[in-house]
Amino acid sequence: MNCQPWLKALVYKCTNIEHTCLLCGTSAEQPHPICIACEEDLPWLSEYCMHCALPLPMAGLTCAQCSRRAPAFEQVVAPWYYGFPVDTLISRFKHNRQWPLGRLMAEMLSLDLRHRFADGLARPSLLLPVPLAKRRQRERGFNQAGMLAKWLAKALAIDCNERLLRRTRETPAQQSLDAKARRRNLQQAFAVVDESALHGLHVAVVDDVLTTGATAQSIAALLRGAGARRVDVYCLARTTKPGQA
Structure with a gap:
């Protein structure tokens, strides 16, 4: 919207x-x-898993989960871990409609991505925001991932398609679920509208926060199955492992 x-x-x-x-x-x-x-x-994320961006004690490592089973996405890019004040800024953007805060964070994410592109990070040809459930979008009035994706698309001169991914069913909010329940909750929750539009493309999925990675994994697996060559994930913040400082 x-x-x-x-x-x-x-x-x-x-x-x-x-x-x-x-x-x-x-x-x-x-x-x-x-x-x-x-x-x-700001809680800058400098030491993290090379795949899922989970905060780690040292840079250049792969977390245990990604080592056991490589995710369907190639890499998560997140400038911050989910701590104060970024957690408050994201909440105010999502739940209090304070769009200037979202725009500020999107601009800073775009600067981070420009630096990474200059350092060799592969540049995608398409940005895809995580679709919001219709009921939740009606209640909130907007999709925060869609707004972030459009701001990033303009700043980075990359195409954005808000209609290629869609939710196929309503799902309970992920925040109240553990990792296993999140994966079950997302089974067959997304669909690709036009698979021919993905064939051979490098795409980046855009969301606000990556927690367990269940949503990113579900969508990345779907996109890869539909013909995408590579899937990255761009988000504002990455949560720490439960119990981790």
């Missing part, structure tokens, strides 16, 4: 004209509405 014109104007105003830090209210003094101090204090 597209923002209303006045909401688009609000996002533009907060991210392009009045460069006041959206976190502390001081002058940002840089191209994005976040000051250097607040940017440095």
